[in-house]
Amino acid sequence: MHETDSIAEARRSLEICNACRYCEGYCAVFPAMELKREFTAPDLGYLANLCHGCRGCYYACQYAPPHEFGINLPKAFAEIRTESYEHYAWPQPLARLFRRNGTVVSVAAALGVALVLVLTALLQDAGVLFGAHAGPGAFYRVIPFAAMVTVASATFLFALLALGMSVANFWRASGVPAAGGRPKALWQAVRDALTLRNLSGGGHGCNDRDGSFSGARRHLHHTMFYGFLLCFAATSVATVYDHVFGWIAPYALLSLPVVLGTLGGIGMVVGTVGLIWLKIVGDSEPVARRVLGGDYALLFLLLLVALTGLLLLALRATPAMGIALAVHLGFILALFLLLPYSKFVHGLYRFAALLRAAKERPAHE
Numbered sequence: 214m215h216e217t218d219s220i221a222e223a224r225r226s227l228e229i230c231n232a233c234r235y236c237e238g239y240c241a242v243f244p245a246m247e248l249k250r251e252f253t254a255p256d257l258g259y260l261a262n263l264c265h266g267c268r269g270c271y272y273a274c275q276y277a278p279p280h281e282f283g284i285n286l287p288k289a290f291a292e293i294r295t296e297s298y299e300h301y302a303w304p305q306p307l308a309r310l311f312r313r314n315g316t317v318v319s320v321a322a323a324l325g326v327a328l329v330l331v332l333t334a335l336l337q338d339a340g341v342l343f344g345a346h347a348g349p350g351a352f353y354r355v356i357p358f359a360a361m362v363t364v365a366s367a368t369f370l371f372a373l374l375a376l377g378m379s380v381a382n383f384w385r386a387s388g389v390p391a392a393g394g395r396p397k398a399l400w401q402a403v404r405d406a407l408t409l410r411n412l413s414g415g416g417h418g419c420n421d422r423d424g425s426f427s428g429a430r431r432h433l434h435h436t437m438f439y440g441f442l443l444c445f446a447a448t449s450v451a452t453v454y455d456h457v458f459g460w461i462a463p464y465a466l467l468s469l470p471v472v473l474g475t476l477g478g479i480g481m482v483v484g485t486v487g488l489i490w491l492k493i494v495g496d497s498e499p500v501a502r503r504v505l506g507g508d509y510a511l512l513f514l515l516l517l518v519a520l521t522g523l524l525l526l527a528l529r530a531t532p533a534m535g536i537a538l539a540v541h542l543g544f545i546l547a548l549f550l551l552l553p554y555s556k557f558v559h560g561l562y563r564f565a566a567l568l569r570a571a572k573e574r575p576a577h578e
């Protein structure tokens with residue numbers, strides 16, 4: 214990573230933290246920091262991605278603003294995280310999409326929906342687009358199966374490749390021990406990621422809105438994340454139904470793909486709305502304003518994917534199904550294309566940082 218103002222600010226702060234160490238029980242960042250005396254830019258990229266932005270150290274710190282030291286780690290780390298996504302992104306020419314990310318995500322979402330709507334309107338006559346369709350293959354009468362699968366596979370595979378290459382760049386640059394480390398490090402990192410242990414503030418919750426403690430953000434993030442996984446499971450089960458058993462969508466209301474997708478969609482709506490609300494009502498002092506646009510944009514895109522999916526379920530037997538399907542697929546197309554160039558990458562970078570921290574942790578802990 215390059216030297217930037219955020220890197221210099223985080224380095225200055227951590228040199229003070231390393232002498233103070235008051236916050237060492239709050240999260241994984243402080244024990245990892247204590248293993249170092251000097252902080253290179255890649256070290257700070259690693260520590261920034263280990264930070265979950267719980268804000269506990271900001272409200273606990275006697276040197277936070279208005280003190281002249283002005284320690285504000287959540288803000289500095291949030292800026293460095295976005296710089297790291299851009300620095301390690303693959304392919305590099307697309308890394309610029311992380312700048313003005315709120316605008317990029319919003320424009321891509323609008324273009325995704327417009328593209329699918331226009332193509333559907335051009336390729337289908339109005340009778341098909343605005344007609345009611347029922348029974349197996351109803352969706353494919355509006356958008357042909359081959360077009361749907363080709364676009365979905367191409368965008369998803371590209372997103373997987375770009376995400377994998379970006380995280381591999383980050384992993385290599387952060388200087389992880391090539392071999393060794395604790396044997397249970399992988400399991401520990403998986404557990405820390407799935408439980409969001411670092412959003413617990415050491416057990417008493419995090420500072421979602423102000424100096425008071427709460428578990429709201431952790432629970433809402435769980436609701437959104439597991440909702441997303443349920444939707445992914447619904448799509449995977451539907452793929453097996455289609456390709457292995459020859460059972461063609463749409464499926465009955467109580468079938469496994471529909472139940473998983475409905476629960477997942479509701480979870481995503483509840484989680485994203487709650488997280489947006491927390492951002493709106495929360496204290497803005499520990500927040501990096503220049504990354505907020507990208508945070509909001511991804512939350513709104515996930516919300517629109519979930520809402521249009523639920524809307525499609527509600528309208529699938531009506532003449533509005535064609536338009537609902539095109540709009541839903543448009544948002545999914547935008548989401549897939551933006552996976553490697555939006556805040557979505559934070560999950561993978563954070564997992565890589567958690568794995569490094571678990572590998573470096575002393576064996577007796």
Ligand code: SF4
Pocket residue numbers: 229230231233234235236237270271273274275276277284286
């Ligand atoms: S954030 Fe403040 S209180 Fe916490 S370790 Fe750093 S200097 Fe000390």
Ligand code: SF4
Pocket residue numbers: 236239240241242243263264265266267268269270271286287290411
């Ligand atoms: S904001 Fe929370 S997770 Fe980040 S360094 Fe401070 S205490 Fe740790």
